[in-house]
Amino acid sequence: MKTFSYVAAGLVAVAALAGIEACSATKNDAASPAPEPIEAGAPDAESSYPPVTLAAEPQRTGDPAKGYRALVNEAYVPCGIPYSAYSQVFPTVAEDKKIPGREGRNATLAYDFTAMTTKDGVELVTSNCLTCHAGRINGKLVVGLGAADGDYTDDAASRIQSTGYVGALLTDPKERAEWMKWKERVDTVAPYSVLSTRGPNPADGFTAVLFAHHDPKTMAWSKTPLLDVPPPVDLPVDVPPWWRMKKKTSMFYVGGGRGDHARIMMTASVLCTSSVEESKAIDAYFADIRSWIANLDPPAYPFPIDRTLAGRGRTVFEGTCSRCHGTYGDGGQYPNRLLSTEEIGTDPLLASGTAQFAGPYVAWFKDSFFGDIARLEPQKGYVAPPLDGIWATAPYLHNGSVPTIAALLDSTQRPTYWTRSFDSKDYDAAALGWLFTALDHGKKDEPDPNTSHAIYDTTQIGYANSGHTYGDGLSADDRAAVIEYLKTL
Numbered sequence: 001m002k003t004f005s006y007v008a009a010g011l012v013a014v015a016a017l018a019g020i021e022a023c024s025a026t027k028n029d030a031a032s033p034a035p036e037p038i039e040a041g042a043p044d045a046e047s048s049y050p051p052v053t054l055a056a057e058p059q060r061t062g063d064p065a066k067g068y069r070a071l072v073n074e075a076y077v078p079c080g081i082p083y084s085a086y087s088q089v090f091p092t093v094a095e096d097k098k099i100p101g102r103e104g105r106n107a108t109l110a111y112d113f114t115a116m117t118t119k120d121g122v123e124l125v126t127s128n129c130l131t132c133h134a135g136r137i138n139g140k141l142v143v144g145l146g147a148a149d150g151d152y153t154d155d156a157a158s159r160i161q162s163t164g165y166v167g168a169l170l171t172d173p174k175e176r177a178e179w180m181k182w183k184e185r186v187d188t189v190a191p192y193s194v195l196s197t198r199g200p201n202p203a204d205g206f207t208a209v210l211f212a213h214h215d216p217k218t219m220a221w222s223k224t225p226l227l228d229v230p231p232p233v234d235l236p237v238d239v240p241p242w243w244r245m246k247k248k249t250s251m252f253y254v255g256g257g258r259g260d261h262a263r264i265m266m267t268a269s270v271l272c273t274s275s276v277e278e279s280k281a282i283d284a285y286f287a288d289i290r291s292w293i294a295n296l297d298p299p300a301y302p303f304p305i306d307r308t309l310a311g312r313g314r315t316v317f318e319g320t321c322s323r324c325h326g327t328y329g330d331g332g333q334y335p336n337r338l339l340s341t342e343e344i345g346t347d348p349l350l351a352s353g354t355a356q357f358a359g360p361y362v363a364w365f366k367d368s369f370f371g372d373i374a375r376l377e378p379q380k381g382y383v384a385p386p387l388d389g390i391w392a393t394a395p396y397l398h399n400g401s402v403p404t405i406a407a408l409l410d411s412t413q414r415p416t417y418w419t420r421s422f423d424s425k426d427y428d429a430a431a432l433g434w435l436f437t438a439l440d441h442g443k444k445d446e447p448d449p450n451t452s453h454a455i456y457d458t459t460q461i462g463y464a465n466s467g468h469t470y471g472d473g474l475s476a477d478d479r480a481a482v483i484e485y486l487k488t489l
């Protein structure tokens with residue numbers, strides 16, 4: 001459901017072509033192990049905000065190999081643009097945009113597009129999970145790494161204009177009908193998928209609107225919203241890496257995805273689905289997709305590691321961080337803890353019952369096909385995530401407000417205003433994260449809109465870089481040791 005790379009990137013190309021200027025790993029599935037509580041010292045007992053432990057719940061088992069096949073070949077977001085238009089715009093695809101395991105026409109498409117043929121025989125190209133859930137690090141595309149360079153800063157009007165340009169490439173009435181279906185849906189969410197800043201993702205905001213346009217019982221699409229839709233919010237969310245689902249008992253930063261995870265993952269299909277029957281057919285292979293995701297390992301740190309320093313760092317980490325983030329290696333335990341916003345002190349906007357986690361949408365979900373076996377139960381706090389592969393997942397915190405681990409662990413080093421190149425080779429191996437430039441001014445003092453979009457301004461609502469000061473008390477040596485240890489996870 002990126003829906004928007006068509007618009008943000010693809011359709012700019014469509015527009016150009018039309019001569020119109022556009023505005024600017026596989027093992028058998030193991031059910032998630034039940035978390036064993038970590039008994040670690042007194043600090044939690046002293047806190048006035050004790051953490052919540054999210055208990056494991058049964059998951060449908062699946063076949064990870066079948067899951068990967070479905071992930072990269074099945075059209076689970078079943079509407080899109082006719083292939084005849086797509087192929088005019090993208091006659092060839094760069095090799096570094098192709099991924100293994102793709103069949104038929106999919107093998108010729110970029111990783112974030114999937115081919116399908118409708119019942120009426122219309123060949124379409126649709127979006128898939130990898131728009132948001134594949135990302136580059138040091139130039140290498142990694143499936144399951146959150147995309148940290150997405151750009152959702154185009155305004156709604158220019159997107160709606162862009163979806164229109166596709167029509168100029170089509171004459172066949174069946175193709176035009178498919179294009180119009182896709183256009184109606186993408187245009188509906190356009191205002192809810194605009195962010196002020198490049199990098200973070202708007203999925204939480206527009207998923208809510210897609211819920212509002214479906215009858216929960218029949219899943220029929222309604223042109224007009226069936227629930228009150230509040231004005232769009234500029235809510236930045238950093239796409240989390242999929243490999244955390246090996247250990248996590250809940251989905252989402254606020255721990256809100258409970259019950260059957262596969263059913264929640266397939267909500268990405270609501271951009272296009274119009275019936276329970278269609279949703280059931282997609283759901284049939286989602287236990288396999290979940291199983292692949294829950295068996296995924298993070299990429300290994302590719303640069304040298306000082307093992308002696310890392311060994312010291314492990315001791316510091318286990319004394320300071322493990323009560324929330326768990327222990328690693330043989331016999332490692334992950335506690336699945338959610339910390340209240342008061343305790344953690346990071347930006348509270350996402351955890352304040354906003355976007356898809358607002359009351360009416362939670363109620364919609366409960367009444368819907370999804371609610372049969374899954375629940376949305378957002379909490380006023382954030383899950384302390386497992387830190388496997390954390391070296392690759394900058395920027396940090398749920399809103400992506402902190403560019404490096406070094407800055408996360410020393411809050412005096414966090415930049416108030418910062419920007420970066422969005423080139424994944426601009427990686428800082430010493431600080432673990434993105435090379436960035438600290439600026440002396442925020443968005444409102446930046447006249448050039450393109451420069452302004454690339455500024456992460458932590459004074460904006462939702463964008464704060466406060467809280468999580470657990471590294472501040474460490475000596476510089478201990479902090480460096482913890483950073484070295486994190487490279488090994």
Ligand code: HEC
Pocket residue numbers: 001002076128129130131132133201202203204237238239240241242244245248250251252253254265266267268269289293
């Ligand atoms: C438009 C972007 C987008 C698309 C498309 C998308 N996701 Fe996500 N996904 C997100 C964002 C953003 C989050 C974090 C939301 C939050 O925690 O509030 C997320 C969270 C998740 C999580 C939870 C991870 C965790 O640590 O809690 C899983 C699993 C997931 N998505 C799977 C999928 C699958 C499978 C698909 C395709 C069927 C998909 N997503 C499509 C943006 C997207």
Ligand code: HEC
Pocket residue numbers: 253317320321322323324325338339344346347382383384385387390393395396397398399405408409468470471482
């Ligand atoms: C009291 C619990 C707690 C302690 C102690 C703690 N953390 Fe965290 N940590 C969290 C929570 C909760 C989050 C998620 C906050 C958010 O996203 O807003 C988090 C986030 C992080 C992240 C960012 C993850 C991401 O996806 O961006 C890193 C890295 C991290 N912690 C490392 C550490 C290290 C290293 C220590 C020890 C020096 C530590 N934490 C101590 C609770 C804790």
